[in-house]
Amino acid sequence: MAPQSISYLLPDGLDLDGLRHQLAESNSLREEALSKAGQTFFDSFDWRVWQAGGELVQERDEINRICWVDRRSGEYLECELSDAIPGFSGELPAGPLRERLTPVLEMRALLPLVTITQQRRTLRVLDDEEKTVVRVVLQENRFTSIDGKLSGELEGRVLLKPLKGYDDHFEALHAQLEKLQLIPAERTLYEDALAGIGRKPGDYSPKLNYMLDPDARADATAKKIMLSLLDTLEANVDGTKANLDSEFLHDLRVATRRTRSAMTQIKSVFDPRELAPFKDGFGWLGKVTGPTRDMDVYLLQFPEYRASLPAPIQADLDPFHDFLVKHHEEAQKTLVKKINSPHFRKLMKSWRAWLNQPLPKKPKAPNALRPIAELSDQRIRKLYLKVIKDGEAIKPDSKPELLHNLRKDCKKLRYMMEFFQSLYPKPEIRSLIKEMKTLLDNLGEFQDLQVQAESLETFGKQMMKEGAPASALMAMGILVGKLLERQARAREEFAGLFEAFSSTPNRQAFQKLFYGSL
């Protein structure tokens, strides 16, 4: 395999000039003119590029380009010449970079994170034809935050860059630099720059991953979970207001829903009178964020809707897209008002204050002092039995409401298993959560498709009033038919999926995990 660039830090007692001097003694060197370059790094809010093993950088040099760099090897895997600031992957020109980014980012937008300005002195090592065979780049780096408020020097680096076809020369220089005790950098320059602005790759994730102490007080543990959910919720407020992409609002809503579930399902650990105003508050938040999310969902699904229609009438659906965009805008405006309202600010502030309050020494709530592992076992057991009972009661001709109710119970159960997963052996709990998710996806599909079909009919009526052409309504009619067909399929699949979920091995697994404290 061809060698990769190596980034080094200098040992104590050797600076960039000293290194240059050392290298000149045993190599034929030529120094290029000093050059300056700027790099801005991008990722989605939830670090998808990083999670996928990459760094996305826009370089401003003689040419401007956006590149996906492999973060382990430093290799530039895909580049696209572009001056434009990247946002959604679909906005990039068609090509390999877009192909790589699209499945990674999905609906998420790229956001600028940090900028590095680099002063480079490039030393070219020459052979007897005076051909360059290796490059050694002495870099002085500065980081700057995107708002320009934070900036500073980063440690100088030495980049050893191979030239294709000159591996032997590279190895010789490599050996020489190691002998001079240069230290291969463990972190990439990007990570250094992020550290400079107080960030770390992966420092935001909407996933639940708490490390809980099984013997801790139940009320303390509940607060810990709720505080973390509040952090997630608040982290998404600015992005939701600015509508940077649809997932800020989505994550905010999920955190809201989980908070509500934690309040009701981690039962009897707090004084219900204290909790009541917050239950109301988060109920309100769920409600006021709903309309915008609905529009987001239809907009995200639109390409799929359109593609599901026969080709000649696909374009007929476009007025529906215009309708969605318009109503999304209105819903977003209303949402921003609600988030900017004193009511929302007060809710966040008072909730955090309450969560940070010291716990009472002698709480009245009956479960407050119980070890969390015991309460978790008990609650999950109860919810699980309810799911099994309700699921078994569902027959092929049962009303849709029964499935909707089952979905709610399943969600509660899933949240509880996710909150408390660190209390159980990892592979087992993960596998049960996965089983739960399969069933929930089916129930979700069944309900969502019904809601979508109903909403489309309502939207159609509204569009008619707003003067949409008849062809659009016809296309929507066909679409409703398709959605209902899919819903019927989901309904048919339910029985088999539920049977799998409630199968003997799964029951045994549930028993093994959650009946420990019986």
Added chain:
Amino acid sequence: MHIIGVYNIKGGVGKTATAVNLAYLAAKQGYRTLIWDLDPQAAATFYFRIKPKVKGGSKKLVAGKIDLDEVVKATDFENLDMLPADFSYRNMDLRLEDAKKPTKQLLKLLRPLSQAYDYVFLDCPPSISLVSENIFRAAEGLLLPLIPTTLSLRTYQQLLDFLEGHRITGLELMPFFSMVDRRKRMHLDVMRELPDEREELLKAQIPYASDVEKMGIHRMPVEAFAPHSFAASAYQALWMDVQKRLGK
């Protein structure tokens, strides 16, 4: 990957200088570029200070026994790599005859590089041979430097006849005037008359200039040592014409 051949039946028409300078300009724009010096005289290889040696020579290379990628050398310029010439290339015709599809073997060899490069320039040896037929079949566009003399117009016609006779279609022909000496009456006459007959002729012209000759002293593309020269801007204009013609 766009493959561009630079070719003329006649030698000494500024072919290698064209391949070297255009490849350099493509790379400078950020395109990942490869130049393949197919001429055993190895002039392009010399301009990039690379040793004219390919491990295994044309025998192994043409037989597909070594990956092209293994014998590629980086030039001194970002984004610009070279497949150097080798003296054994003088026998490339014989080697090609051994291949299953002798006229399409070069294209087959280049295919694995399609993800790695945006542009490939083929600096072709003069004369009509199996190597040149391979190039005509591999390339999307063929740059044809023409010295504005009646004799070189004749060789252009010979090429057109060859292409027609071998049913090579879909190749974008891009003749242009090279080594233009505006002091010569004949050059001026030919340049006045030809464009009416040949609409495929590119507008840009490369002058007969000492800066082009100096490439041999500096051993680098004109733009790298004389960026503001007349010759450098002529190559820039030519490169723009080529990109336009290829729809980039």
